[in-house]
Amino acid sequence: MQKIRKFIVDPNPDSSQNGKEEFVVDYDYLVIAMGGRPNTFNTPGVVENCNFLKEVEDAQQIRQSVINSFEKASLPTLSDEERKRILHFVIVGGGPTGVEFAAELHDFVNEDLVKLYPAAKDFVKITLLEASDHILNMFDKRITDFAESKFQRDGIDMKLGSMVVKVSDKEISTKVRGNSGEITTIPYGMVVWSTGIGTHPVIRDFMQKIGQSNRRALATDEWLRVEGCGSIYALGDCATINQRKVMEDIAAIFKKADKDNSGTLTVKEFREVIKDICERYPQLELYLKSKKMHDIADLLKMG
Structure with a gap:
């Protein structure tokens, strides 16, 4: 029988240890399925100002933020310039999740919200920022071309080759590749960050202990056993199968x-x-x- 070194739990928030107690749990087999967390690439302002697409709560918050933006933009005291900013929705990341969200947001806005807020229709803008030259660049070129053509027809603004360097509460700063490193600022009302997943700190610490510190996820064999750990299994976003050749x-x-x-x-x-x-x-x-x-x-x- 092996032992997992520590579990941190919160059985009593009013305890003398600030709600945290450490204890050891014996195990015969351990299954790690902690998932991942949004990868911010340590970009300043992302955690404080962006919405993510990871948990159910994220989806609920995004929906409410979109509706709140339309409500706020309907106030008669606002200038047209401020309405444009509030109704400017920016998605960072041109992968499958970011592209699907941009399409769903477009449908939600044009099929539902503009009927409830007709005066706001002309101020709505959706922008997709992607650091590479194309969206969905991990798929066949035909899929990429189709998606880009569809977005152009729908009026979704794609800014390709744009890398986000900073996010403030009202502006997002990007650097365009091949443009002498010039920084461009874009006013926005809501930003959704969808640039892939990162590793949980506890998983990263475990990977260092078992000699996998140079990887982005726990390496397992085809039976989901963590390499080098016979009784530990991992699955989901925190792991990757090291397929045999x-x-x-x-x-x-x-x-x-x-x-x-x-x-x-x-x-x-x-x-x-x-x-x-x-x-x-x-x-x-x-x-x-x-x-x-x-x-x-x-x-x-x-x-």
């Missing part, structure tokens, strides 16, 4: 398939182990599908 185990695969120890493999022998191979190495099955191959026999014909 076929070539690293090719000798063992060959030996298992060569049942008659002839030193060569027939198609029949290879077929008998292909199911096990595809289960252990899912990338092989994906490769076969990408090449429009029905089974391993088609792969062997390529040789």
